[in-house]
Amino acid sequence: MLTQTRTQAKLTRWTEILSSCDRFGYLTTSQIQRLHNLGGRRNTTRILSDMGEFLSSFREGETVWYLNARGRKEIGSQTQRRRTLHVQHTVIRNEVYIAYRPEQWRVEYTVKWDDKTIIADALFRVKVGGPYTFLEVDVTQATTQNERKIALYRGLCDTGRWQARNGPFPEILYVTVSEHRRKRLTELLAGMNARVLTVNEMA
Incomplete structure (x- = not known):
């Protein structure tokens, strides 16, 4: 039962993170860490690495994450994103929200x-x-x-x-x-x- 509970908690967290990536477009590692109270940087990086099949990422000062096709399908998102010149602008706007x-x-x-x-x-x-x-x-x-x-x-x-x-x-x-x-x-x-x-x- 404990294992099932842990698995459910993990899936819930993953869904919440995927939903945030859908809502905000592009989020840095530290932004996801603060939005979802994931504790330390190391723990956040581990969680995001585990979610790699659902997320794409690139470096822009720090790692920036966004939904890939599988991540969009997982939460029913229709919004497709790619790395563009507008990313830094969006990341800064998200920083204000946080x-x-x-x-x-x-x-x-x-x-x-x-x-x-x-x-x-x-x-x-x-x-x-x-x-x-x-x-x-x-x-x-x-x-x-x-x-x-x-x-x-x-x-x-x-x-x-x-x-x-x-x-x-x-x-x-x-x-x-x-x-x-x-x-x-x-x-x-x-x-x-x-x-x-x-x-x-x-x-």
């Missing part, structure tokens, strides 16, 4: 008004009824792209339309990859309810 564990989390959140559109990397709030945050992940965007997007956020805030429907305008949280980019973004966001963090500060 840091805040928000109760509401919507990726690629679109706001339209007049003839304008903003697609935030995520809209979240830590507690239902609490303040919203727009998340932007900045990895390789040109300064002009960031300038345009921040100008759109300013314009949306100035219309008052968000506030009329949803309450206070969200804080804008930018997470970027270097101190240089952080300084530039901080300048662009001057006067707004905004923060800029580097990835290292999220860890």
Whole structure:
């Protein structure tokens, strides 16, 4: 009976990890470790190695995991993923989720008004009824792209339309990859309810 219980617990954990990989797309070893409270790094690596038939992986600073065809079939996922240039962006966005564990989390959140559109990397709030945050992940965007997007956020805030429907305008949280980019973004966001963090500060 003890063996059966252990086997069931193992299968449950595997299913939970596969479901997280499906939900978040790409997760690093340390992200899976924290999401599923797997204890030490060694234990996490062992579990993920045991699950190798269901997962593909590659190195991007550390090992990044995602569902392979067998893993998708195991949990009934239709979403096929491959290694792309967008992976680092997704991993950083997932890092924000793990840091805040928000109760509401919507990726690629679109706001339209007049003839304008903003697609935030995520809209979240830590507690239902609490303040919203727009998340932007900045990895390789040109300064002009960031300038345009921040100008759109300013314009949306100035219309008052968000506030009329949803309450206070969200804080804008930018997470970027270097101190240089952080300084530039901080300048662009001057006067707004905004923060800029580097990835290292999220860890």
